[in-house]
Structures are given as C-alpha cells and as structure tokens.
Amino acid sequence: MFDELSQLTALDAPVGFEEPVLAWMADRLTRSCDRVECDVRGNLYAWQGNEPNAMTIMVTAHADEVGFMVTSVTPAGYLRVTLLGYPTVMVLPGQRVRILTQNGSLHGVFGVKPGHILSGAEARQVPELGQLYVDVGATSAQQAAEWGIEPGTPLVFDGPLTQTATPGRVFGKAVDNRIGCLCLLELARRVNTMPDLVANVVYVVTVEEEIGLRGAAVATAHIRPDIVLALDTVPAGGTPELGAEELPWEIGKGPLLKVRETRGLSTHRPLREMLRRIADQHGIPYQLIVDTAGITDGTAAQQASGEIAAAVLGIPRRYSHSAVELFDLSDAETLVDWLALLLPELTCREPLMRYKCL
Numbered sequence: 001m002f003d004e005l006s007q008l009t010a011l012d013a014p015v016g017f018e019e020p021v022l023a024w025m026a027d028r029l030t031r032s033c034d035r036v037e038c039d040v041r042g043n044l045y046a047w048q049g050n051e052p053n054a055m056t057i058m059v060t061a062h063a064d065e066v067g068f069m070v071t072s073v074t075p076a077g078y079l080r081v082t083l084l085g086y087p088t089v090m091v092l093p094g095q096r097v098r099i100l101t102q103n104g105s106l107h108g109v110f111g112v113k114p115g116h117i118l119s120g121a122e123a124r125q126v127p128e129l130g131q132l133y134v135d136v137g138a139t140s141a142q143q144a145a146e147w148g149i150e151p152g153t154p155l156v157f158d159g160p161l162t163q164t165a166t167p168g169r170v171f172g173k174a175v176d177n178r179i180g181c182l183c184l185l186e187l188a189r190r191v192n193t194m195p196d197l198v199a200n201v202v203y204v205v206t207v208e209e210e211i212g213l214r215g216a217a218v219a220t221a222h223i224r225p226d227i228v229l230a231l232d233t234v235p236a237g238g239t240p241e242l243g244a245e246e247l248p249w250e251i252g253k254g255p256l257l258k259v260r261e262t263r264g265l266s267t268h269r270p271l272r273e274m275l276r277r278i279a280d281q282h283g284i285p286y287q288l289i290v291d292t293a294g295i296t297d298g299t300a301a302q303q304a305s306g307e308i309a310a311a312v313l314g315i316p317r318r319y320s321h322s323a324v325e326l327f328d329l330s331d332a333e334t335l336v337d338w339l340a341l342l343l344p345e346l347t348c349r350e351p352l353m354r355y356k357c358l
C-alpha cells in the first residue's frame, strides 16, 4: 500500500479543492467498478451492481485534507492566512507549506521568530493565527500577485510520505484521509472479484468533510443507501502525552470500530454485532472505541436520508491534523480484510432490524 499512499498523499487537495484526489480515485475506480460519476458538489460515486431490488451499501472516505487560505498579502509580500478545516496551529511556526496558485504550486514557510531573540515568556507561548504569516520569498505584494497569489489561494502542508525503520509505520501529511481513500479503493478491487455479492455497492469519495461533513450529507441524500460504512482516521493514544485513560486505542493493534462518536452517531447495533462476530470468527484484531472528540462522515450520513444502518470504521493515527500524521499500514490492511468478509453477509435488511415487532 505504501507506493499508492505516497502518490495519494503527494496530491494537494485542501477543503474545496479536492479535484486532484477525485481524479486519481476516479481513474483507479473505473477499472474495478461498473460506472463512475460525480455530482456538481464534487462527490465521486463508483458503482458495483445495478440490481433494483437489492440493498445498496455505501462506502465512504473523504478526499479533502486540512489546509490554509490566503486572506491578504502584506505590502512586503508576506501572506496572511485563515484555516481550511482545523490544522493544529501550535505546530505552524517554521512549517513548510505549498501555495497552490492557478499557475502551479510554490514553496513557502510559516515564519518563526528566532529563538535567541524570543524573550522568556514569549518563548513559551503559542502564537495566535493572526500573528502568523507565510514567507513565499516574494519581495512585495505586487510580486506575489504576479505569481498568482490572491485572496482565496489555498495552501497545504508540505512533505513526502516517509517510512520509519519499523515496516509499515509511516508518517506524512494528509494521511487523514488518503489512507481511508486507499482502503475504499482496495475494497472495490477485492469486491470486483467476488462472484456472489447480492447487494449493490457504491463507493463514494466525499468532499468538504473537514469543514462539517458537508459532501457526505449531499451524497447520502442522493444515493439513499440502506447501509453506510464510513472509513476515516481517528487520533490515537499510546504516546507519552496521551495515556490510556484519555485515548485507550493505539496504532498497530487493529482497525477501530466506533460504538459512538461525539455529537451523534452510534454505530447501528446489529451491524456492529455482525462486524464483531465476523472479526471473532476470522481472528481479526480490532479496537472498540467511544470517541468523545471526533466526528466523521458517518454522523452526517446516518441522518441524511431514510433509515440507514451506519458504522464508522477507523484507522488510528498519531499527530492528527499536522504534517507528520503517523500510523501503521497493517491497521489499514486488516480493515480491508474485515470489510471484504462483511460485504457478502449483507444480503437483506432483516438482520439489521433492532427488534421484532411481533
């Protein structure tokens, strides 16, 4: 998975500018799906099966990454920015970024006051976003404008996907949620070779997740699925500052099954129990989590149309919304194995009912 994830994370697709990832995914999904289409908002849909009486399973992953947007350029050519989504502001000083102009991308860096000039109190403070600026090497606002930089120009974190000395443990920008996109693609490839799948499956690569799960709500209303499986990354514990009481789940210990997430979704209980039974039968490691700080497309999808059984499946990763999100590829591979075992079992709505009326 490393090579394809390297390609996916190298693409720059901040919220509202997801086209490079959507195009890459459309190209790959076309090879294992019956038809691929997109909507005006940007969501990408790839279909397997077209049986009118069969259930529809929607698998989602979001294309967008956190980033920044130019609000103004100072007379001396420094860029002031606002946030696209919620990048971690405390890591920004000294951070490499790319500025995505209409004419191509430019390198830049968040300015940082030299350590030997900072006073004692100042050295311990996290600067406000309004104090920060991006240095793109311009000598004036006019020169920045000539390079194509204007209010509304987006920026992203810079840096390649990097392999650590432990096989499968990698870090880089936009792991959230390119690894979800790659799991979705791998699942489509796997399902394409399954002869006996009863349900229709639609793979949806959504837009604008990082600013409020917006694409997923539109996509779900459009598809009206019976089941939604949302794939996304989740902040992991297991680091010196995040103990087991705060975040008990860790990287390398299997994918995450959310019991619930903040502000809404509870994974549909019969669907959750089905997933757990399959994992137990096949020796699939997983981590059951109650997420009190995160939210995914699953929450938006669950309420967007009809009666939907929704589940959120996660990949744990450290250093959320920074340029160095670190995770273990084995968790993603296990997630695909798990979903490939689940899908053939989703044949009708009856096992999804929470109780029998009579």
Ligand SMILES: [Zn+2]
Pocket: 062, 176, 177, 209, 232, 233
């Ligand atoms: Zn995400």
